[in-house]
Amino acid sequence: MKHKFQHDRGYVLLVTLVASGLILITFSTLINYVSQYAKSTRRAVSTSQTLALAEAGIDKAIYEMNASGSYNGETNTALGAGTFTTSIATIDSSTKRITSIGYFPDNVNPIITKEVKATVSINSSVVAFRFGVQVGEGGVTMDNGSQVIGNLFSNGNVSGSGTITGDATVAGGAQPSVDQEWLVQNTGFNLGDVTARADLAQAFVVSSTSALNKVSLYVKKVGLPGDITIKIVTDNINKPSKTIRASGGLLASSVTGSYGFVDASLSTSPNLTTGTRYWIIAIASINASNYFLWGEDNTDAYPNGKGMYSANWNASSPVWTNAGGDLDFRTYMGGVATSLSGITVQGNAYANTLSSCSVGGDAYYQTISNCSVGGTSHPGSVDQTAAPLVPSDGQIDDWKATAEAGGVVGSQNISDTTITLGPKKITGNLTLSNNATLTVSGTLWITGTLSASNNANIRLSPSYGSNSGVIVVDGTASLSNNATVIGSGQPGSYIMIVVAKNDPTHTVLEIGNNVGGAIFSAPHGRVEFENNAGAKEVTGYGFEMENNSTVTYESGLQNETFSNGPGGSWAFVPGSYVIAQ
Amino acid sequence: MIEVLTVVFIFSLIMLAIFTLYINYQNLLGTQEALIDTAGSASASITDIQNSVLQADHVVASYSFSGTDHTSTTTSLVLELPSRTSDGDIVAGSYDYIAYYASSTTLYRTVEAAVGSSRQSGTRSFSHTLNMLAFTYDSSSFASVSKITVDITTEKVVKQKSTTAHLNQDIYLRNF
Numbered sequence: 140m141k142h143k144f145q146h147d148r149g150y151v152l153l154v155t156l157v158a159s160g161l162i163l164i165t166f167s168t169l170i171n172y173v174s175q176y177a178k179s180t181r182r183a184v185s186t187s188q189t190l191a192l193a194e195a196g197i198d199k200a201i202y203e204m205n206a207s208g209s210y211n212g213e214t215n216t217a218l219g220a221g222t223f224t225t226s227i228a229t230i231d232s233s234t235k236r237i238t239s240i241g242y243f244p245d246n247v248n249p250i251i252t253k254e255v256k257a258t259v260s261i262n263s264s265v266v267a268f269r270f271g272v273q274v275g276e277g278g279v280t281m282d283n284g285s286q287v288i289g290n291l292f293s294n295g296n297v298s299g300s301g302t303i304t305g306d307a308t309v310a311g312g313a314q315p316s317v318d319q320e321w322l323v324q325n326t327g328f329n330l331g332d333v334t335a336r337a338d339l340a341q342a343f344v345v346s347s348t349s350a351l352n353k354v355s356l357y358v359k360k361v362g363l364p365g366d367i368t369i370k371i372v373t374d375n376i377n378k379p380s381k382t383i384r385a386s387g388g389l390l391a392s393s394v395t396g397s398y399g400f401v402d403a404s405l406s407t408s409p410n411l412t413t414g415t416r417y418w419i420i421a422i423a424s425i426n427a428s429n430y431f432l433w434g435e436d437n438t439d440a441y442p443n444g445k446g447m448y449s450a451n452w453n454a455s456s457p458v459w460t461n462a463g464g465d466l467d468f469r470t471y472m473g474g475v476a477t478s479l480s481g482i483t484v485q486g487n488a489y490a491n492t493l494s495s496c497s498v499g500g501d502a503y504y505q506t507i508s509n510c511s512v513g514g515t516s517h518p519g520s521v522d523q524t525a526a527p528l529v530p531s532d533g534q535i536d537d538w539k540a541t542a543e544a545g546g547v548v549g550s551q552n553i554s555d556t557t558i559t560l561g562p563k564k565i566t567g568n569l570t571l572s573n574n575a576t577l578t579v580s581g582t583l584w585i586t587g588t589l590s591a592s593n594n595a596n597i598r599l600s601p602s603y604g605s606n607s608g609v610i611v612v613d614g615t616a617s618l619s620n621n622a623t624v625i626g627s628g629q630p631g632s633y634i635m636i637v638v639a640k641n642d643p644t645h646t647v648l649e650i651g652n653n654v655g656g657a658i659f660s661a662p663h664g665r666v667e668f669e670n671n672a673g674a675k676e677v678t679g680y681g682f683e684m685e686n687n688s689t690v691t692y693e694s695g696l697q698n699e700t701f702s703n704g705p706g707g708s709w710a711f712v713p714g715s716y717v718i719a720q
Numbered sequence: 721m722i723e724v725l726t727v728v729f730i731f732s733l734i735m736l737a738i739f740t741l742y743i744n745y746q747n748l749l750g751t752q753e754a755l756i757d758t759a760g761s762a763s764a765s766i767t768d769i770q771n772s773v774l775q776a777d778h779v780v781a782s783y784s785f786s787g788t789d790h791t792s793t794t795t796s797l798v799l800e801l802p803s804r805t806s807d808g809d810i811v812a813g814s815y816d817y818i819a820y821y822a823s824s825t826t827l828y829r830t831v832e833a834a835v836g837s838s839r840q841s842g843t844r845s846f847s848h849t850l851n852m853l854a855f856t857y858d859s860s861s862f863a864s865v866s867k868i869t870v871d872i873t874t875e876k877v878v879k880q881k882s883t884t885a886h887l888n889q890d891i892y893l894r895n896f
Contacts, residue, residue, distance in 0.1 A: 154734065161738060165745050172752035179756060183763040187770075236809075256808045257894075714777050716894040719808025 182251070188220050189241040189253040190718070196223035196239030197257050197711075204235070204259065204709040212237075215246050222246050233261040233606075235709070238719075258715030261606065268529060268658070268676045271305070271692030275528050276312075277643055277665055277681020281482060285668070285684035289692025290486070293682075294525040295477060297490075301684055302483040305692075306500070309490035311522020312475025315352040319343045320469040321441040324357060324398065327432035328446065328462050331364055331423030338452040339433055340379045340420045340459070341466040342444025349472040350408040354419050355400040356389060357467035362429030366391045367421050369403040370452070374416035378459045379452060384409035384417065393519055398434050400469060402519075404506045408476060416444065419468055420452050434467040441465035476506075477522075487514065489523050528662040528678050535639050535662075538609045539564070542584035550587065553577060559600070561608075568614070571595035571622070579608050579634060588614040589636065591622040592651075599634050603627040607658070612638045619651030619669075633658050633675055640664050643680045650674065650688075747879060754876040754883035761847035762874040762885040765827050768846060769797070769870050770891050772818045772829075776801045777895035779857065779865040783817045785832045790819035792862055797821075797855045802895060803837035811836050825850045827872075851875035851884065866896040 195218055203210040204227070212226040221243040228236045238256050242249040271289025272279065279293050281301025290305035291297065297309050321341075330339045345351070351371060358367075367389040373382040387405035394401050411417055423431055439445055446462035478492035487500035493507040502512040503520035545562030552568075553575040562581025571577055571591040580600040589612045591597060599608045604627060616638050618624065626632030635658040638648045647664030655673030659666060666679035668688035677690050684690075776799040782791040783798050792798045796819065803814035814834040821828055827846040833839040856869040868891050875884045 154731075158734060158738070162741070165741060169745070169748060169752065172749065172756065176752060176756045176759065179760050179763070183767065186767060238808075254808065258810070714802050714895045715810055716775060717802075717804045717808045717810060718771055718775055719804075 185220070185243045185251050186253070189243040189251045190255070192218055192221045192223045192241030192243070193239045193253045193255040194241075196225040196241065197237050197255060199223075200225045200227060200237045200239065201259055201709050201711065215242075217245075220244060230258070234712075235259050236715075240720075252720060253718070254720035256715075256717045256719050258712040259709045260712050261709060268678070268692075271676060271690045272682060273528060273678045274682045275643075275662070275680040276525075277679070278477075279681070280683045282684060282686045282688075284687040286689045287684075287692070288689065293477075295681065297479045298481050299684070300481050300483075302485065304485045306486035307479055307482060307484040307488050307490075308523050309477045309479045310525040311491050312477045312525075315350075315471035315474030318345050318347070318349075318351075318470050318472040319443065321436060321465045321467050322357070323436035323438070323440060323465070324434035324467050326435050326437050326464070327359070327398070328435045328448070328464075328466060330358075330367070330421055330431040330433050330448075331425055332361075332427055332430035334425050335450050336448050337425055338420055338422050338449045339462065339466060340418045340447050340449070340452070341468050342374065342377075342379075342416050342418050342447075343468070343470055344416050344443040345411045345413055345470065345472060347472065348410065348413045350474075351385065351405070351411050351417075351470060351472055352408045352474050352476055353402055353405065353471035354387075355402050355469040355471075356419070356421060357398055357400050357434035358389075358394050358431050359396055359398045359434075360391060360394045360429075360431050361396070362426070364391050364426060364429040364431055365424045367403070367423050367431065369405070370420040370422065371405070371409060372418050372420060372452075374418060377416075378447065379418035379420055379449075379457070381453055381457070384411070389421070390518060394431065398432075400467075402505075406506070411472070418444075419470075422452065435462065435464045436467065437464035439464045489520070491522050528660075528680070530635075530637060530660060530662070530678075532639075532662070535611055535637060538582050538611050538637070539584045542582040542611065545581050553595075561600075571597065579610065582608065583610045585610065585612045585614070588612065589616040589618075591618045591624075591654075592620050593622070594620070595622045597622070597624045597634060599625070599627040599632060601627050601629075603629075603632055605629045605631050607631075607633045607635060610634060610636050612636065612640070614638075614640060615647045615649070615664075617649045617651070618654045619649070621653045622651075624654070624657035635660060637661070638664060646683070648679065655689075747881075750878035751881065751883060754878045755885075758849050758874040758876050758883055758885040761827075761849050762872050762887045765846045765850075765874075766870055766872055766887045766889055768829060769820055770889065772799055772801065772820075773797075773868055773870075773891040774894045775804075776818075776893045777815075778893070779862045779868065780817070781862045783819065783832070785817065785819060785830050788830075790821060790830065792855075792857075794854055794856070795822060797868065801839075803834045804839070805836070806838040820853075822850050822853045827853060847872075847874055849874040849876045865893070867892050 214224045215222045223241045225239045236258050240254045243251040270292040271287045272291045274293040276295040278295030279297045281299035285301035287303045291303050292308045294310045369387040371385040373380045385405045385407050387403050389403035446466040447459040449459045476491050479490040480494040483497045485499040488498040489503045491505050493504045493510045496510040499513040501514035503517040542562045543564040547564045550567030552570045555573045557576040559578040559580050561579050561583050564584045566586050568587035569585045569589050574594045576596040624634050638661040640647045641663040646667040648661040648666045650672040651669045658676045661679040665681035667683045669685050672688045674690050778800045780798045780800050790798050798819045801816045803811035803816050816833045816839050819830045827850050830843045833841045852873040854871040857865045858867040859865045871888045873886045
């Protein structure tokens with residue numbers, strides 16, 4: 140029996156081993172599944188983390204590029220659960236391609252690698268300076284010896300005694316509008332064919348008190364009569380008086396053999412009173428073969444006046460006779476007639492009125508007096524359209540935002556030392572004096588005033604390259620006594636000082652003796668150049684050039700590129716993002 | 721005899737335990753498989769959608785993929801992506817189009833790549849356990865969409881027991 144049991148030993152162990160084996164297999168399989176699930180989840184999370192790492196590399200690169208012009212990428216920078224490596228390839232001076240590779244957990248034994256690429260470019264704004272001087276409605280005054288070497292465009296009058304080497308354009312002022320008119324024409328009344336009809340007059344009553352800027356007559360001519368003289372006179376008991384409010388002329392050359400409205404120019408723009416009757420008198424030379432016909436409505440339907448004729452409007456006791464109806468006319472009220480006077484223009488001149496001037500090229504005008512024209516005269520030319528000033532308010536706001544994004548500092552008073560500043564918003568004043576040097580490393584916004592004097596030097600950081608930089612001033616700006624404002628050192632790079640202050644009647648930007656080399660702009664205020672001041676380009680609501688001041692326009696400024704940040708603000712270019720791996 | 725009965729009894733207990741363990745093991749195995757399947761397919765789907773949306777410059781209202789029109793709706797998405805080379809550079813002025821749409825429990829991605837693009841044209845399925853797919857846009861105008869919210873639920877039923885995975889993600893169009 141004992142022997143039998145000895146042979147049965149080991150069964151429990153066997154069963155235990157089998158059972159344990161089954162349990163082990165079961166649990167290991169389960170653990171394997173759980174492990175797979177956990178691994179799958181971890182990998183999904185890690186993949187997202189690695190992509191985020193690579194994108195962080197792009198963000199970091201843009202930040203570093205804006206902080207330092209020499210940044211060329213970095214290797215194995217640890218961040219969170221992994222590392223990233225960035226490299227930067229230069230496409231051109233304003234475009235670069237960033238490649239960023241994220242590694243999880245590191246670049247030596249990476250489990251996951253994600254590579255993204257993105258293009259960045261310099262965030263800049265282009266300001267089109269098409270003229271050496273561009274001025275708003277405040278106009279330009281040029282004193283002796285002052286010069287604009289280049290073209291000038293002004294929305295307001297240009298006067299003084301300076302010289303413009305290029306073209307000078309004075310846009311037409313606000314255009315006058317028709318106030319009174321009578322257009323019905325069923326017959327014509329002769330003007331200047333016989334002595335009795337030497338003068339023709341039409342009465343009118345203006346609808347509002349305003350300046351009369353222009354009259355038009357509906358006329359045609361027979362033969363080749365001389366010009367018509369125009370008088371605007373007051374009323375004398377339903378007849379024209381001899382009290383002249385304005386004089387002018389109507390060019391016979393502008394009149395054809397068919398009826399049409401022809402503008403007559405007025406030497407002055409009289410202010411006429413609403414509800415008061417005035418008269419237009421047309422005065423012609425007498426010639427039976429060469430005379431005018433003034434279109435007439437013989438029903439006399441115009442309610443505010445009538446037509447009359449006379450042999451001599453200016454006789455001691457003029458005799459006026461009804462013309463049997465209304466003569467067709469238009470009166471234009473309001474608006475502003477602009478002029479160029481006293482200036483020497485070596486190129487072409489465009490202005491509503493040219494007076495006491497010298498034009499080397501062609502002259503385009505409606506009225507001219509005491510001007511010599513070297514080229515061809517173009518009387519009756521349509522006024523040039525006013526041009527908006529640059530930079531725009533939107534661009535100025537963008538520059539302010541860029542400056543503020545770089546941080547805010549208080550007033551800066553710099554004397555006989557050197558500092559680098561930008562992009563920064565300066566809440567207060569920036570004062571530079573006594574050989575102080577300011578290196579502008581980004582856009583500056585000064586909420587107070589800018590003052591630079593006594594050999595102070597404002598220069599653009601070399602990192603700007605061929606781009607230009609901007610200083611925006613909310614208050615006034617004054618640069619005097621040999622203060623210099625220079626670009627990065629590369630051709631085409633300048634500093635533009637923009638005074639945003641809205642004060643069209645006062646000087647907000649004053650450039651003193653021997654200051655020059657920059658672009659100056661005050662779109663809502665007046666700019667004043669003192670003796671020997673100079674600039675590359677000037678825009679302003681108004682501009683006064685004192686003796687011998689000079690603006691020398693540089694070709695290429697029509698597409699001047701202004702960087703918004705240090706050495707240009709690098710920014711992601713939408714459409715360039717790629718997940719390469 | 722008692723010894724034999726004891727052995728049989730013990731063996732029966734062991735077999736019953738093993739059988740019960742096997743049944744539970746099978747259930748657990750099925751659940752684990754379902755978990756892996758649903759979570760994996762949801763994750764793979766949303767990762768692929770994310771990769772495409774990140775590189776897209778626009779959501780387009782509709783596009784004809786080799787004659788088959790796909791439209792952007794709350795359950796389907798059509799993207800325009802700048803074409804890219806194998807080096808990861810953009811092909812200027814060239815665009816690829818990708819559509820995501822569901823049919824029954826399967827999520828499909830159809831690509832129409834421009835000539836010169838390194839992307840491969842064709843249709844691929846991602847998830848066969850799709851239960852719900854929803855796209856939400858940050859603008860009612862597809863041309864103005866810059867962010868898409870993707871909501872995806874996958875589900876697998878094993879022995880009357882449902883296993884689901886639900887992922888929700890906001891994805892911005894980097895190239896918008």
